Amino acid sequence: MENDKLIIGGHEFSSRFILGSGKYSLELIKAAVENAGAEIITLALRRAATGSVANILDYIPESVTLLPNTSGARNADEAVRIARLAREVGCGDFIKIEVIRDSKYLLPDNYETIKATEILAKEGFVVMPYMYPDLNVARSLRDAGAASIMPLGAPIGSNRGICTKDFIKILIDEIDLPIIVDAGIGKPSQACEAMEMGAAAVMANTAVATAGDVPMMAEAFKLAIEAGRKAYLSGLGRIIEKGAAASSPLTGFLED
Amino acid sequence: MEARTNHMEYLSDMEQIKSDIKDRVISAMNEYEPNRYTADDVRQALRHDEITVDDFKALLSPAAEEFIEEIAAKAQAETRKHFGNSINMFTPLYISNYCENYCIYCGFNCKNKIHRAKLNYEEIEKEMQAIAKTGLQEVLLLTGESKKMSNVEYIGEACKIARKYFKVVGLEVYPMNSDEYAYVQKCGADYVTVFQETYNSDKYETLHLAGHKRVFPYRLEAQERALMGNMRGVGFAALLGLADFRKDAFATGMHAYLIQRKYPHAEIAFSCPRLRPIINNDKINPKDVHETQLLQVICAYRLFMPFASITISTRECERFRDNIVQIAATKISAGVDVGIGGHGDEGKKGDEQFEISDGRNVKQVYDALCKNGMQPVMSDYIYV
Numbered sequence: 001m002e003n004d005k006l007i008i009g010g011h012e013f014s015s016r017f018i019l020g021s022g023k024y025s026l027e028l029i030k031a032a033v034e035n036a037g038a039e040i041i042t043l044a045l046r047r048a049a050t051g052s053v054a055n056i057l058d059y060i061p062e063s064v065t066l067l068p069n070t071s072g073a074r075n076a077d078e079a080v081r082i083a084r085l086a087r088e089v090g091c092g093d094f095i096k097i098e099v100i101r102d103s104k105y106l107l108p109d110n111y112e113t114i115k116a117t118e119i120l121a122k123e124g125f126v127v128m129p130y131m132y133p134d135l136n137v138a139r140s141l142r143d144a145g146a147a148s149i150m151p152l153g154a155p156i157g158s159n160r161g162i163c164t165k166d167f168i169k170i171l172i173d174e175i176d177l178p179i180i181v182d183a184g185i186g187k188p189s190q191a192c193e194a195m196e197m198g199a200a201a202v203m204a205n206t207a208v209a210t211a212g213d214v215p216m217m218a219e220a221f222k223l224a225i226e227a228g229r230k231a232y233l234s235g236l237g238r239i240i241e242k243g244a245a246a247s248s249p250l251t252g253f254l255e256d
Numbered sequence: 257m258e259a260r261t262n263h264m265e266y267l268s269d270m271e272q273i274k275s276d277i278k279d280r281v282i283s284a285m286n287e288y289e290p291n292r293y294t295a296d297d298v299r300q301a302l303r304h305d306e307i308t309v310d311d312f313k314a315l316l317s318p319a320a321e322e323f324i325e326e327i328a329a330k331a332q333a334e335t336r337k338h339f340g341n342s343i344n345m346f347t348p349l350y351i352s353n354y355c356e357n358y359c360i361y362c363g364f365n366c367k368n369k370i371h372r373a374k375l376n377y378e379e380i381e382k383e384m385q386a387i388a389k390t391g392l393q394e395v396l397l398l399t400g401e402s403k404k405m406s407n408v409e410y411i412g413e414a415c416k417i418a419r420k421y422f423k424v425v426g427l428e429v430y431p432m433n434s435d436e437y438a439y440v441q442k443c444g445a446d447y448v449t450v451f452q453e454t455y456n457s458d459k460y461e462t463l464h465l466a467g468h469k470r471v472f473p474y475r476l477e478a479q480e481r482a483l484m485g486n487m488r489g490v491g492f493a494a495l496l497g498l499a500d501f502r503k504d505a506f507a508t509g510m511h512a513y514l515i516q517r518k519y520p521h522a523e524i525a526f527s528c529p530r531l532r533p534i535i536n537n538d539k540i541n542p543k544d545v546h547e548t549q550l551l552q553v554i555c556a557y558r559l560f561m562p563f564a565s566i567t568i569s570t571r572e573c574e575r576f577r578d579n580i581v582q583i584a585a586t587k588i589s590a591g592v593d594v595g596i597g598g599h600g601d602e603g604k605k606g607d608e609q610f611e612i613s614d615g616r617n618v619k620q621v622y623d624a625l626c627k628n629g630m631q632p633v634m635s636d637y638i639y640v
Binding site: 023026045046072082085101102103104106157158159205206209210 | 337340341516523524561563629630637638
């Protein structure tokens with residue numbers, strides 16, 4: 001396990017829990033990050049720009065890698081400009097692309113996301129696109145230079161779990177990039193399930209932000225993600241994965 | 257007294273768009289009979305994960321009142337899922353109170369003898385500087401509805417000045433044509449709110465006796481024209497208490513629902529004003545819309561459109577506002593002055609639109625939010 005690192009765009013991380021910083025009180029962010037053991041924290045640039053009364057950046061420990069997102073962008077062009085601004089204000093080279101032009105479900109626009117990924121990857125960003133799990137799109141994102149793929153489990157904030165499980169599994173099987181399940185994960189058991197499937201990491205925000213005890217829920221996620229990862233690495237037993245094995249093998253008649 | 261004009265007829269300078277939304281909203285409202293819904297309908301609505309149009313009707317019905325605690329709990333859960341603890345803060349800035357409309361319940365109406373004023377650009381800038389110093393990053397610009405005294409160019413210039421001090425600029429001015437919306441959007445406006453006041457056109461006719469606002473269908477299509485003019489968001493409201501508030505709230509929700517379906521990117525917002533006393537008429541009151549009914553309406557909006565922004569106005573008192581932001585509202589004004597020129601050092605130039613009930617400054621509202629475990633958010637948008 002010690003050598004089991006998450007590698008994104010050449011950067012190494014021990015934690016596989018990416019924590020969101022939205023939707024909860026800034027005072028809780030530090031405790032949440034610590035309890036989560038998170039090394040990457042996302043940040044909505046639209047809420048973090050300097051000069052505000054309470055600047056989110058002041059509350060995030062320096063040791064964690066910032067993953068600014070392009071939320072608010074409705075097309076590739078806006079996402080690209082937000083990414084460049086994030087870099088200018090000192091948020092580093094990581095960028096999570098979110099292009100959304102649906103105010104109800106907040107589903108990502110895969111087409112525009114590919115366009116933004118292509119531009120930003122060429123500019124040296126570590127691009128982590130949030131996407132609707134579609135294999136062809138994932139391949140295009142990979143070809144465009146994405147450092148990871150972040151398929152949604154369910155609509156943002158829905159806490160519904162991994163509704164897109166079968167399609168995320170296809171991405172895990174077919175794409176040689178870290179597949180990070182993002183959005184829709186409502187409880188630690190669902191995060192664990194994602195990790196058991198072979199997801200490289202899990203991103204969660206609302207589920208932590210809306211818990212009664214935010215830091216404790218952050219820790220619960222951490223433990224669930226670690227448990228899921230161990231289960232994946234250890235190889236899930238046949239019974240769990242395939243159902244019960246027949247006591248007399250079907251192929252027992254073979255004599256060669 | 258001269259004969260009143262036909263309130264359903266567009267004036268020559270009013271753009272007519274091709275859209276069936278207006279007719280669909282009105283016919284849905286006419287079909288809605290709030291008293292037909294029973295406790296069972298409400299229970300069924302409360303069991304659903306996704307609130308249907310019929311559930312929305314049930315939640316707004318008299319039968320739902322006895323379930324107000326359950327409704328509030330469900331609304332709170334939805335709000336938390338979509339917004340967490342975040343509450344957006346802003347303040348309105350009235351830049352002119354000249355008005356050509358004669359709306360009998362409004363303090364700005366053209367027959368009401370009040371002090372009229374309009375800020376010049378320098379005064380607007382001073383007001384905005386004073387507001388920006390409080391830490392706010394969102395401003396809502398308002399005028400009385402006089403295209404002559406506050407023309408589109410004047411509003412556009414105000415937006416340009418606002419853009420220097422604020423990250424989000426809203427407009428609550430007279431309805432415009434789509435090309436005019438496109439112009440003020442380029443000048444810096446992000447969203448447009450238009451109160452329909454009431455969706456009952458017969459009642460509307462008796463309340464809006466003169467002026468452009470008298471034309472009912474033009475006002476009802478304002479949000480759609482604003483979106484055609486590239487606005488990012490649009491706000492909807494009925495002034496609760498003018499007509500049957502349940503039907504008006506239903507029509508407001510349907511209006512927003514149909515607009516969002518046609519323009520999926522549009523950010524949707526609701527305001528929930530009740531009637532307030534005005535200068536020279538302190539008898540105006542919200543009639544049968546008491547706090548329970550107001551809460552019912554706000555929660556019904558939340559459950560029907562969980563992702564929508566809901567603003568709570570200073571028409572309501574501190575106690576109600578501090579509690580409703582913990583249940584369903586997601587946006588609150590602070591440091592509010594509904595007169596002209598009340599923010600800077602130079603003193604007020606013009607009178608107020610209505611009496612406010614929560615006079616707290618930005619810091620007081622900010623602190624109250626934090627004390628209640630909420631996270632004040634000054635800006636939720638980035639210009640690039």
